[in-house]
Amino acid sequence: MAAYKATLPDPIQNERYNIALAADMLAGTVVQPGEVFSQNRCVGPYTQARGFRAGPTYSGGRITTTTGGGVCKIASLLYNVAVLSNVEIVERHPHSLTVPYVPPGQDATVSYGTYDFRFRNNTGGPILIWAKNTGDTLYMAFYGQKKPPRVRWHHETLRDIQTWTEYHYNPTLPTGSQRVVMPGQAGIVVRSWITIETAKGEIIRKDLGVDSYDPSPRIVEKGPRA
Known part of the structure; x- marks a missing residue:
């Protein structure tokens, strides 16, 4: 259906780790027709108990450190692939600052219990989500029965x-x-x-x-x- 990739310049080790962990959790997810996909439900909560580490996060116009920092890159790529797949965007929130891996207006942020990224599968068939982080580059794609x-x-x-x-x-x-x-x-x-x-x-x-x-x-x- 659609694919997108983004490279994060000079990520710290924990940020790269969190992105790879979240991508592995996301990969293989199937969204049924009419179903609303939620990143927080699929990948969250972003806690140490689920394997996430402390990483950089935007907060109040500054860069801070929180557990799970880096998972917003997953949300941003989900947003781009969802838009290119022409599915219905249910919830999306931009960052407070621009990010270096997608153009302004194409990013999405998540915070468990506060901000989520959600889309509805309105294609009439199931959607398979594929994601993989290799080095500093995250790859993501949606597979379905209909070409958008x-x-x-x-x-x-x-x-x-x-x-x-x-x-x-x-x-x-x-x-x-x-x-x-x-x-x-x-x-x-x-x-x-x-x-x-x-x-x-x-x-x-x-x-x-x-x-x-x-x-x-x-x-x-x-x-x-x-």
């Missing part, structure tokens, strides 16, 4: 939001020196839609809404003055 129409993503940037610099004093640094702790990143407001080409050559536009991503500051530590 051709679907294309489109985005329009409505506003760019600049980052800023915060300076923090660190008495342990050498006199007169400074170091960049966080590089910071710009924010963006983006409108997303898809075009669906039917078997008759008709082009149908489907709006997916507007997502707003916050900027995060560039953080610089400064040592004592000379």
Whole structure:
């Protein structure tokens, strides 16, 4: 039906581990006609008891560490493959910051008990989900009985939001020196839609809404003055 892949630049070891674990849990899942798939129900809860480790998570416009950090990459690829398969999206939430592995407007975040990614199988036949993480790249595909129409993503940037610099004093640094702790990143407001080409050559536009991503500051530590 559709497939998607994404590479995560410079993942930490636990993040890579969590993504691979979640992909293995997801692989082989069959979604029956009319059934609503839920990532949290299929893969969660993202706890140590289920084998997940502490990994990076976006929270309040900053990067923190929580158990299961990294599983949002699973949600983002599920979202992309579901959209390209032209199934009904029931629930999807964007990150607070842009992510490096999919374009703005094409990501999805999950948090067990709060945010989920869900889609309804409206194809009339079962859907088999395949997923595999190899190295730093996650691969995902949906297999079904019907070939979906051709679907294309489109985005329009409505506003760019600049980052800023915060300076923090660190008495342990050498006199007169400074170091960049966080590089910071710009924010963006983006409108997303898809075009669906039917078997008759008709082009149908489907709006997916507007997502707003916050900027995060560039953080610089400064040592004592000379």
